[in-house]
Amino acid sequence: MVRVIMGVKGTGKTKQMIELINSAVHSENGNVVCIEKxxxxxxxxxYKIRLVESSQYxxxxxxxxxxxxxxxxAGNYDITHIFIDSLTKIVGVEPTDPSVENFLDWLNSFAEKNNLKFTVTISGDADLASEGVKKYF
Known part of the structure; x- marks a missing residue:
């Protein structure tokens, strides 16, 4: 399962993400990871959330x-939820780039195969998102 939270700067995406991450500690039966820029x-x-700072990699x-x-x-099959904050900023593409939709489709496929959940934030106008991205809202 993939869930996308999209909005322009200042719309509360990060605050919502923090709340979701902290509630996942109590609701998930496995490990939770957050990738951020x-x-x-x-x-x-x-403190139980594995925080990965993307610029280190x-x-x-x-x-x-x-x-x-x-x-x-592959290194930890106990992971049940991965949060990705500011996906397009991490990778350096525009939110409307078609590669974003392709990546989200891959994430969804990976999630289904491995019984994972992904929550992703994207900074950009949600009205400009493609239908392929909007299906994950």
């Missing part, structure tokens, strides 16, 4: 992200 969530999320393409997420899961 910059260390902005360090003191806002529960030079995540500049969706192919890299696919490999990283696959490796993350």
């Amino acid at each position: 910059g260390p902005k969530l360090t003191y806002d999320i529960h 030079d995540m500049s393409t969706f192919d890299f992200m696919r490999g990283f997420i696959s490796g993350l899961y």
Whole structure:
């Protein structure tokens, strides 16, 4: 399952994400991971959440992200939920780029095969999102 939270800067995406992450600590039966750009969530999320700061790994393409997420899961099958904050900023693409839709479709397929959940934030106008992205709202 993939859930996308999309909105322009200042619409409360990160606040909503923090609430979801912290509630996942109590509701998930496995490990929870959060991938973020910059260390902005360090003191806002529960200490049991595995926080991954993306710039330490030079995540500049969706192919890299696919490999990283696959490796993350291969190293820990107890992961049940992965949060990705500011997906398009991590990879460096526009929110309307067709590769975003392709990546979300891959995430959904990966989630179904491995019984995972993904919650992703994207900074951009939700009205401009493609139908392929909107299906994950």
